[in-house]
Amino acid sequence: MTFKQMFTSSVGKKLVMAFTGIFLVLFLVVHAGLNACIWAMDGGVMFNKAAHFMGSFVVPRILEIGLFLGIFLHIIQGYMLTLENRSKRKVGYEVNYAKGSKWYSRSMAILGTILLMFFIIHWKHFWIPSRITGVAEMDLGNGFVVHNLYGVMQDTFQNVWVVLFYVISCISLSYHLAHGFQSAFKTIGVHNKRYHTMITSIGYGFAIIIPLAFALMPISFYLHWVK
Amino acid sequence: MSQNTMNLKVKVWRQKNANAQGAFVTYDVAGISDEMSFLEMMDILNEKLITEGGDPVAFDHDCREGICGMCSMYINGKPHGPWQANTTCQLHMRAFKDGETIVIEPWRANSFPIVKDLTVDRSAFDRIIQAGGYISVNTGNAVDGNSLPIEKQNADDAFAAAMCIGCGACVAACKNSSAMLFLSAKVSHLALLPQGAPERKSRVLNMVAQMDKEGFGSCTNTGACEATCPKEISIANIARLNKEYLGASLSAE
Numbered sequence: 113m114t115f116k117q118m119f120t121s122s123v124g125k126k127l128v129m130a131f132t133g134i135f136l137v138l139f140l141v142v143h144a145g146l147n148a149c150i151w152a153m154d155g156g157v158m159f160n161k162a163a164h165f166m167g168s169f170v171v172p173r174i175l176e177i178g179l180f181l182g183i184f185l186h187i188i189q190g191y192m193l194t195l196e197n198r199s200k201r202k203v204g205y206e207v208n209y210a211k212g213s214k215w216y217s218r219s220m221a222i223l224g225t226i227l228l229m230f231f232i233i234h235w236k237h238f239w240i241p242s243r244i245t246g247v248a249e250m251d252l253g254n255g256f257v258v259h260n261l262y263g264v265m266q267d268t269f270q271n272v273w274v275v276l277f278y279v280i281s282c283i284s285l286s287y288h289l290a291h292g293f294q295s296a297f298k299t300i301g302v303h304n305k306r307y308h309t310m311i312t313s314i315g316y317g318f319a320i321i322i323p324l325a326f327a328l329m330p331i332s333f334y335l336h337w338v339k
Numbered sequence: 340m341s342q343n344t345m346n347l348k349v350k351v352w353r354q355k356n357a358n359a360q361g362a363f364v365t366y367d368v369a370g371i372s373d374e375m376s377f378l379e380m381m382d383i384l385n386e387k388l389i390t391e392g393g394d395p396v397a398f399d400h401d402c403r404e405g406i407c408g409m410c411s412m413y414i415n416g417k418p419h420g421p422w423q424a425n426t427t428c429q430l431h432m433r434a435f436k437d438g439e440t441i442v443i444e445p446w447r448a449n450s451f452p453i454v455k456d457l458t459v460d461r462s463a464f465d466r467i468i469q470a471g472g473y474i475s476v477n478t479g480n481a482v483d484g485n486s487l488p489i490e491k492q493n494a495d496d497a498f499a500a501a502m503c504i505g506c507g508a509c510v511a512a513c514k515n516s517s518a519m520l521f522l523s524a525k526v527s528h529l530a531l532l533p534q535g536a537p538e539r540k541s542r543v544l545n546m547v548a549q550m551d552k553e554g555f556g557s558c559t560n561t562g563a564c565e566a567t568c569p570k571e572i573s574i575a576n577i578a579r580l581n582k583e584y585l586g587a588s589l590s591a592e
C-alpha cells in the first residue's frame with residue numbers, strides 16, 4: 113500500500129479533509145487570540161506589535177506557507193469530494209430525506225464557498241496591503257516603526273456592507289465548524305462514546321465562541337467601541 | 340380493537356428494466372385496513388393490477404419479519420418509511436392517513452442499479468463481503484466457544500454491529516450514496532472479536548478498496564444513515580472503521 117493509495121481511497125480523502133480542517137481550526141485559535149489585542153484599548157499599539165511580530169519573525173512566516181497549503185488542499189479536496197459524491201446518484205429522489213441529518217451537515221461545500229469568497233476579500237483587505245502594496249506606518253518610539261494594520265481595520269470597517277459581509281461569513285464559519293469539528297475527530301477514528309460526546313460539546317462551544325469573537329471585531333470598529 | 344379502512348393513492352416508480360426510462364405512476368388502492376402491513380398493501384395493489392391485466396409492481400421481499408434485509412422501499416422520503424428502527428415489511432398501514440398519497444421510490448444509487456420497478460441490484464454488498472467480511476477457519480473440530488474469552492463490552496458491541504441485515508437503507512439515505520455504515524458494521528463486528536484478529540488489517544483495506552471499486556461515495560458524517568437504519572447501527576462504527584483503516588494503512592508494507 114502506498115501513501116497515494118492511502119490518501120486517495122474514499123476514507124483517505126476524508127482523512128485529508130480532517131487533518132487540514134483540524135489544522136485550520138488551530139490557526140483560527142491563534143488568529144482570534146492575536147486579533148483580540150484590538151480590545152486592549154490602547155489605540156492599537158499592542159495589536160500592531162503582535163501583527164508586526166507575526167509578519168517579521170521567521171516561524172510564523174513558515175507556518176503561513178503551511179497555512180496556505182492547508183487551505184488550498186482543504187478547498188480543492190472539499191470541492192472534489194463534493195462533486196464526486198454528488199455523481200454517485202445519477203437519478204435523484206422525488207422526496208428528499210431531510211429529517212435524518214442537519215442542514216448544515218449537508219451544506220458544507222456551500223458554507224465553504226462563502227468562506228472562500230470571504231478569504232479572497234479578507235486577503236484583499238489586509239494580507240495584500242500588509243505584504244505587498246504597503247500600509248501607513250505607526251511610530252512606537254525609539255525608532256520602532258510598524259505597519260498600522262489597526263488603522264486599516266478602522267478604515268475598512270466603516271463600511272456597513274463590509275461589516276455585514278464579515279458577520280455573514282462568521283455565521284457560515286460557525287455552521288461549518290458545528291459540523292466540521294466533531295466530524296473531523298470521527299474521521300480520524302475517535303469512536304469512544306465518552307470522548308466523542310466531549311468533543312462534540314467542545315465543537316459546539318468552539319463553533320460559537322470563535323466566530324462570535326471574529327464577528328465582534330468589525331462590529332467593534334463600526335460602532336466605535338474601540339477607537 | 341376496531342379496524343379502520345382507508346383509501347389511498349400510491350405513487351410508485353415504474354421501470355421495465357435497468358436500461359428503460361422510468362416514471363412515476365399513481366394508483367388508487369381502496370379498503371386498506373390499518374392493521375395490514377405495508378407489503379400486504381402492495382400485494383393488494385398487485386392483485387388488482389394482475390386482475391386488470393396489468394404488470395404487477397416488482398419489489399424485493401423475503402422474510403417479512405424484519406431480518407433478511409430484502410424489502411428495499413424508499414417511502415415518503417425515507418428508506419423503510421416513517422417509523423424508526425423499522426423495516427418496510429414491519430411497517431404497518433396505521434402509519435398513514437385515509438386519503439393520503441404515498442410516494443414509493445427504489446433505493447437510488449449508481450451502485451444499486453434498478454432491476455425492475457422497486458427492485459435494485461445490491462450484489463455490490465455481496466462483493467464487499469467477499470473482499471474480507473469473513474474469517475478463515477481451518478476444517479476440523481469446532482473449538483469450544485468458552486475457550487476464547489471475550490470481554491463483555493466487546494461482545495455486546497460486536498453483537499450490535501452484527502445486527503446489520505445488509506438492506507442498503509444507509510446508502511439510500513446518504514446524500515453521498517456512501518456504504519460506510521454497512522461496511523463499518525461488518526468491520527467492527529469482526530474487529531471486536533478475537534476470531535477476527537488474524538485478518539484484521541487486510542480485511543479493512545480490502546473491503547474499503549472493494550467499496551470504492553463498486554462506486555459508493557465518501558462518508559461525510561451527516562448521520563442520515565444512522566437515523567434510518569432499521570437495526571440502529573451506530574455511526575460510532577464508522578469512526579471505528581476510520582481508525583482501523585488509518586492504523587492498517589499506516590502499518591501496511
Ligand code: HEM
Nearest residue numbers: 129130133136137190220221224227228292295296299559
Ligand atoms: C477557516 C476555514 C475553515 C475551517 C476551520 C474548516 C474546517 C473544517 C473541518 C474541521 C472539516 C471537517 C473534516 C471532516 O469531516 O473530517 C471541514 C470539512 C469540509 N470543509 Fe472546511 N474549513 C474551512 C474552510 C473551508 C473552505 C474555504 C471550504 C471551501 C470549499 C471548505 C469546504 C469543506 C468541505 C466541502 C468539507 C467536507 C464536509 C465533510 O466532510 O463533512 N472548508 N472543514
Ligand code: SF4
Nearest residue numbers: 503504506507509568
Ligand atoms: S447498516 Fe443498517 S441501513 Fe445499512 S445495510 Fe446494515 S441494517 Fe441496513
Ligand code: FES
Nearest residue numbers: 403407408410428
Ligand atoms: S422482508 Fe425481510 S426484512 Fe423486510
